[in-house]
Amino acid sequence: MNPEKLKKLQAQVRIGGKGTPRRKKKIVHSTPATDDKKLQSSLKKLSVNTIPGIEEVNIIKNDGTVIHFNNPKAQAALPTNTFAITGHGENKTISEMLPGILTQLGPQDIHQLKKIATEIANKSAAGGAGGAAGADAGDDDVPDLVENFEEVAIAGAKADEKAGEVAASA
Numbered sequence: 001m002n003p004e005k006l007k008k009l010q011a012q013v014r015i016g017g018k019g020t021p022r023r024k025k026k027i028v029h030s031t032p033a034t035d036d037k038k039l040q041s042s043l044k045k046l047s048v049n050t051i052p053g054i055e056e057v058n059i060i061k062n063d064g065t066v067i068h069f070n071n072p073k074a075q076a077a078l079p080t081n082t083f084a085i086t087g088h089g090e091n092k093t094i095s096e097m098l099p100g101i102l103t104q105l106g107p108q109d110i111h112q113l114k115k116i117a118t119e120i121a122n123k124s125a126a127g128g129a130g131g132a133a134g135a136d137a138g139d140d141d142v143p144d145l146v147e148n149f150e151e152v153a154i155a156g157a158k159a160d161e162k163a164g165e166v167a168a169s170a
Contacts, residue, residue, distance in 0.1 A: 039084075046082055048075040057085050058097065058104055064112045066092050066101065095119075 051074040059067040072087035094101060094109070095116045105113065 046077045048077040
């Protein structure tokens with residue numbers, strides 16, 4: 001760059017004359033608290049009313065994710081058709097929210113449910129084939145009763161008596 005132009009630009013940013021420091025760049029930090037205060041003041045202008053008794057809010061997006069608010073602060077201004085939900089929001093998938101979210105899903109979300117069902121079916125089929133090679137498929141079921149349990153209990157009691165007699169004679 002041309003040294004003369006550089007000196008000219010440096011001279012323009014001086015506050016005073018020669019020998020004074022250049023002006024500092026003022027950095028304005030925008031904190032979330034001020035954003036929240038601005039939002040609350042705008043809502044107050046609309047005369048919103050707090051809606052009590054709302055325990056959770058789920059906003060379902062088109063891509064299959066859900067914005068979940070647990071114990072949010074809900075406010076509404078019906079004349080202006082304005083609703084505000086404030087609180088800690090979490091991004092979750094529909095599969096993480098199942099089965100509690102089933103009653104909140106509409107007909108447009110059936111495609112998402114079918115997709116989740118096929119994924120679960122594929123996982124269970126892949127897990128069953130390679131998961132446990134030596135285990136029976138019916139391990140979760142109660143086994144069938146093969147022997148008479150009373151005979152086994154009587155035989156076990158007799159074996160205990162014989163073991164007690166052998167220990168006493170020794």
